[in-house]
Amino acid sequence: MKKHNALLASSLLLAAIAFGCTEAQPAATEEAAQEQAATAPASLKDAFEQDFHVGAALNGYQASGKDAKATAIITRQFNTISPENLLKWGSVHPQPGEYTFGPADEYVALGEKHNMFVVGHTLVWHNQTPNWVFEDGKGKPASKEALLQRMEDHINTVAGRYKGRVDGWDVVNEALNDDGTLRESKWHSIIGEEYLEKAFRLAHKAAPDAELYYNDYNLWKPAKRDGAIRLVQHLQRQGVQVDGIGMQGHWGLEHPSIGQIEESILAFSKLGKVMITELDIDVLPNPSNRNGADIDATFDFDEKYNVYTNGLPDSVQQQLARRYADIFALFHKHRDKISRVTFWGVTDANSWLNDWPIQGRTSHPLLFDRNYNPKPAFEAVLNSVSTNSPAQ
């Protein structure tokens, strides 16, 4: 507790110095400023350099470099990037035979320019995939053969285009229900369970050097954790390359518990790399007891669920900082198992949580606020490095 109080008392100023391009208050004296600058860890990527990659998901504006303030954060803080929407099927392959790679090309080029670990997200998902993919042209379901052919064309074209340039692919995204059974997506209902194996085999053929991942939310839930283990083990036993599991970190201030997250990290590490792929902490009241990231679960706008439109009160700011400190302490403890931690967005302004599960709210889930300034949680994350036991 003492650690947290000390951390928060100096957080904004120190973090601003560490960040290097904010409207920080001047230090009381020049000596104090020098001391602060000398003791502040340089950046997230430097702080965890020996441990795991740290990154963020980018939107098109950020990937193009047009958002200069975001570029400053991205290049200073992160050594890996993910495309929030730029490489999804609907973005790159909106119509049969029509591929649009402009924004995705900019995204990959940005990562290469800055020697970042470039993630591809995602090849096979039930969302953001146009209806035509699953239809026969007359409004009826596509045949199994036609859908398999479309999957092959898509993976060959997209993963093949970035062969040797995208370092790791979320090959299959969110194939499981929360109870660990296979989601009855159109991929599953039309092709059957073998769609999973096909997707991974095709991805490996198109991009032989890329790491290949299974990625999902709510993987801290024991039943879903077991389902993911069954899924990945089944594939690996058939000789299919699956290099790791991405645990989406769409979590709250109090749930899941650190112990629940830890159990999944430990379990998944027996199968390969573990990545925390879509980290954000929702601080807004939840209109239901749903959690995770089921984008179909939405609710009508209601002011009572939009309570921090003028910024986060200090007490919540501190709660968020403590939560992030605890989470990163866990990641640091298991740094021998975790290869990457990626925030789902750069600043609060662009977080998907402004529009989910209710559109038009003011959310505050990340380390940088709407004005591109680091929040107390930023320094809490940096400080979590020095206060940890050796990896276990």
Ligand code: G3I
């Ligand atoms: O681009 C259109 C724009 O032209 C249109 O005017 C506007 C109107 O609503 O929609 C825009 O598309 C939106 C798109 O984001 C780009 O902003 C979609 O409606 C919206 O549904 C889409 O949401 C994305 C969501 O995935 C669905 O693809 C979120 O930004 C993105 O953060 C979210 O990311 C997912 C991961 O891929 C998988 N895991 C869960 C995570 C959160 O849902």
